Amino acid sequence: MIRTLLLAGSAMFGGALQPAAAEGHRGWTLDDQLTVPDVRTLAIAADGDSAVYVVRVADRESDKTVAILRHVDLASGATRELLRAAWIEDLQQIPGTADWSARIDKGNGVQLYRIAADGAVTPIVVHPATAVYGDTERATYLGYGHAPLPTGVRSYSWSPDGRWLWYVVLDAEPYRQTMRYDADVASERAQRRSSGRATASIFLRDSDGQDRLLAKRPHSDISTFFGRSFVSWENEEVHYDVMEVDADGLQRSVAMAASLATGVSRVVEDKAKRGYWRLTGPHGGRLSSEGFGMTRDLVEKLPDGHTRNYGRFPFAVGDGRAVGGFRSVDGQRAIAGYRTVENPRFGLTVIDRKKARVIGGEASLNNCDFTATLDRGVCIAQSQNMPPAVVSIDVASGATKRIVSVAPDHETIAPLRTEPKIWVNRNGTKATGFIVWPRDYAKDKRYPAIVITHGTDADERFANQENQWEFPAQLFAERGYVVLLMNVPFSTQSADFKAIYDTWVNETKDRPPREVQDRIWLNDTESFEDAVSELISAGVVDPKRVGIAGYSRGSQSVNVTMTQSQMFRAASSGDGGYLEPAFYQSLAGSYDTVYGGPPTDPAALPNYLRMTPSLRGNKACGAMLLQMANPYPASIDLYTALRAAQVPAQISLYPGEDAASDETHIFHIPSNRLKAMQENIAWFDYWLLGKRDPASPFAGRYAEWDRMSKAAPRQCDGSKSAAHD
Numbered sequence: 081m082i083r084t085l086l087l088a089g090s091a092m093f094g095g096a097l098q099p100a101a102a103e104g105h106r107g108w109t110l111d112d113q114l115t116v117p118d119v120r121t122l123a124i125a126a127d128g129d130s131a132v133y134v135v136r137v138a139d140r141e142s143d144k145t146v147a148i149l150r151h152v153d154l155a156s157g158a159t160r161e162l163l164r165a166a167w168i169e170d171l172q173q174i175p176g177t178a179d180w181s182a183r184i185d186k187g188n189g190v191q192l193y194r195i196a197a198d199g200a201v202t203p204i205v206v207h208p209a210t211a212v213y214g215d216t217e218r219a220t221y222l223g224y225g226h227a228p229l230p231t232g233v234r235s236y237s238w239s240p241d242g243r244w245l246w247y248v249v250l251d252a253e254p255y256r257q258t259m260r261y262d263a264d265v266a267s268e269r270a271q272r273r274s275s276g277r278a279t280a281s282i283f284l285r286d287s288d289g290q291d292r293l294l295a296k297r298p299h300s301d302i303s304t305f306f307g308r309s310f311v312s313w314e315n316e317e318v319h320y321d322v323m324e325v326d327a328d329g330l331q332r333s334v335a336m337a338a339s340l341a342t343g344v345s346r347v348v349e350d351k352a353k354r355g356y357w358r359l360t361g362p363h364g365g366r367l368s369s370e371g372f373g374m375t376r377d378l379v380e381k382l383p384d385g386h387t388r389n390y391g392r393f394p395f396a397v398g399d400g401r402a403v404g405g406f407r408s409v410d411g412q413r414a415i416a417g418y419r420t421v422e423n424p425r426f427g428l429t430v431i432d433r434k435k436a437r438v439i440g441g442e443a444s445l446n447n448c449d450f451t452a453t454l455d456r457g458v459c460i461a462q463s464q465n466m467p468p469a470v471v472s473i474d475v476a477s478g479a480t481k482r483i484v485s486v487a488p489d490h491e492t493i494a495p496l497r498t499e500p501k502i503w504v505n506r507n508g509t510k511a512t513g514f515i516v517w518p519r520d521y522a523k524d525k526r527y528p529a530i531v532i533t534h535g536t537d538a539d540e541r542f543a544n545q546e547n548q549w550e551f552p553a554q555l556f557a558e559r560g561y562v563v564l565l566m567n568v569p570f571s572t573q574s575a576d577f578k579a580i581y582d583t584w585v586n587e588t589k590d591r592p593p594r595e596v597q598d599r600i601w602l603n604d605t606e607s608f609e610d611a612v613s614e615l616i617s618a619g620v621v622d623p624k625r626v627g628i629a630g631y632s633r634g635s636q637s638v639n640v641t642m643t644q645s646q647m648f649r650a651a652s653s654g655d656g657g658y659l660e661p662a663f664y665q666s667l668a669g670s671y672d673t674v675y676g677g678p679p680t681d682p683a684a685l686p687n688y689l690r691m692t693p694s695l696r697g698n699k700a701c702g703a704m705l706l707q708m709a710n711p712y713p714a715s716i717d718l719y720t721a722l723r724a725a726q727v728p729a730q731i732s733l734y735p736g737e738d739a740a741s742d743e744t745h746i747f748h749i750p751s752n753r754l755k756a757m758q759e760n761i762a763w764f765d766y767w768l769l770g771k772r773d774p775a776s777p778f779a780g781r782y783a784e785w786d787r788m789s790k791a792a793p794r795q796c797d798g799s800k801s802a803a804h805d
Contacts, residue, residue: 107519108493108554114138114754116543117487119460119468120147122447123171123180125197128456130154131470132180132195133447134168135486138750144227145748149182151199154458154472157484162199167229175242175452189230192247207232211250211278215710216741218276220252221305225746227737234280235307239318240409243287244340246311246318248304253277272711273740280304284318284343292343300325303333310358316340319348359397359405362414362433363388367405369396372574374421378429378436390436395420395427396572402426403446408454415454415475423500424512424567425463425540430475439478444540450475460486463540464514465495496557497521505610509569509577509603513538516553516563528625528768529562529615531608535633538565549631549654550707550747550756559761562621564611568604568637587669593676593687601659601691602801604637605644609800612647623798624649625768629760631655632745639718642704643696645801650767652705652760655745657714660694697721701796703728703767703788707756709743728788730781732759
């Protein structure tokens with residue numbers, strides 16, 4: 081029944097959301113890849129007649145990523161720009177008013193502002209922006225996708241009646257010229273510059289504008305510092321999370337409650353679940369998806385300890401990338417975002433007192449917001465081939481109506497054929513993703529192929545940077561490559577597989593290191609190999625022209641694959657170095673789970689030799705490009721090991737804004753993004769196709785690549801990974 085509902089929704093949803101000019105007329109360009117808009121946050125008006133949203137775009141002229149605040153009339157689709165700034169985040173309705181609020185950097189750091197429907201932007205909370213996020217000198221914490229960001233207000237929440245405001249401000253601790261010892265010194269072994277420290281102050285403001293300090297939190301409280309505190313308002317209290325560190329050095333979330341009358345805080349739950357999992361159902365309980373496999377039980381765990389089951393669905397709620405939870409003011413209805421298990425996409429489940437139903441279809445619904453009664457809503461709809469668009473939602477009927485495109489320039493691109501796919505490897509493990517076919521694909525020829533992975537972000541979102549980073553998947557398809565956007569096997573497909581992942585994530589020793597290695601990274605390698613082998617067997621892919629690319633979590637899989645398999649002739653590994661011995665001191669607990677101890681432990685050493693990429697450099701046969709935002713010692717170790725084994729390898733460091741900063745993990749400087757894409761194109765074209773482009777910015781590297789190619793002791797022969805002892 082649920083599959084029927086989803087398919088019926090697909091037909092209605094797809095027809096309703098396609099742009100009026102359904103057929104594009106041109107192919108992808110580098111500029112298209114660079115300027116794909118990234119919608120960050122959205123909020124509907126109290127009356128449901130309009131909405132505001134923020135899109136981040138690359139500005140070539142200023143060489144910066146800028147945030148643009150737009151206002152949309154939901155009846156006419158008329159759109160106007162209200163503000164352009166360095167940073168805009170956390171749009172919210174201000175209850176009881178027609179206005180919105182957001183954290184904005186207008187030139188004096190990130191502060192809290194009020195936004196009127198006429199576009200007027202006025203301050204609510206302004207605090208000296210002494211704490212800085214980003215990879216830069218004296219930064220408090222790393223930033224993963226923005227320039228070094230001075231921050232005054234870190235997070236906030238309005239009470240349902242709009243009379244109270246909970247918010248967090250940051251204060252950098254002054255630099256102290258003091259000696260440091262032991263662990264404090266060892267923690268900086270992989271840093272190029274000194275990091276900063278700060279404190280976070282949590283305030284409660286009443287309707288008269290009076291502020292009361294609820295707590296001052298230390299630098300170790302990452303829940304508060306990263307704005308992940310779960311805030312709710314109930315029984316004349318404001319509930320919020322903080323992060324504590326226990327005697328064993330383990331972090332745990334603690335749920336607090338502060339009285340609105342007195343400001344006195346108390347502990348509600350000593351070991352609270354992470355905030356983004358805490359979705360509230362219509363009965364006031366916590367919503368979650370339980371079970372394993374391709375369908376899950378949607379349950380609400382009630383305050384009295386009982387559980388209400390709404391049925392089994394082919395999706396899971398609680399994914400951190402899905403829409404958060406909403407509950408109507410009368411408590412009769414709740415809405416939660418979900419992510420489907422197969423052909424991953426995002427939608428909504430509407431939960432009434434007795435049953436649940438779905439709103440969704442072939443496209444994903446992201447960044448949604450609803451009126452207080454949960455009768456009307458607005459979302460961003462998108463898919464692999466559909467650029468993001470603003471859509472309105474009638475919750476009662478589930479009808480979804482396209483309002484206006486977020487990216488009109490990208491609507492003119494003729495869609496590439498993109499096929500959702502589930503791969504089952506030799507171990508019976510499933511991995512999801514998509515095949516992006518070449519523009520002029522013909523069945524009577526074999527094509528070069530590139531696997532692209534991040535980890536779990538291959539889903540129905542449009543050219544999503546979190547998934548494909550600076551590996552321009554669509555442009556590769558335009559150039560004649562078959563592109564496989566692959567997720568690594570998902571952990572919840574079985575209880576046993578989940579237990580393996582829990583062992584790694586929780587840094588326990590519940591499973592032996594070799595089982596952890598086999599079932600996670602070596603299993604990733606086998607999934608990539610078997611997915612490509614399927615296309616080779618079908619006569620689609622040329623086995624001598626296969627590459628692989630991945631960043632972050634994906635870089636782990638790529639580095640292991642390239643030192644275990646002989647299938648991939650070339651690889652690009654982006655900004656990663658986990659699994660290398662150089663990171664042991666910083667990640668000892670995690671490495672003890674994966675390897676069984678430090679690399680100096682004779683008992684653990686065989687586990688390192690079995691899987692550590694840099695210790696297997698002499699096993700590699702494919703050319704490896706390492707693109708770095710930060711010169712991690714671990715990545716340099718891998719590069720050095722490959723070069724020592726005469727394996728073709730290049731490491732490229734992309735610069736930050738100045739000498740005191742680095743590029744961020746998700747690149748934010750447009751010129752760096754453009755060059756990284758051009759470097760990947762030049763690299764794969766050279767090693768897989770034997771092509772040289774004299775106009776490429778990297779044409780000057782061809783001579784070095786020629787030298788490496790001639791000196792290489794072996795070439796990949798297309799065979800699969802060796803058996804592991």
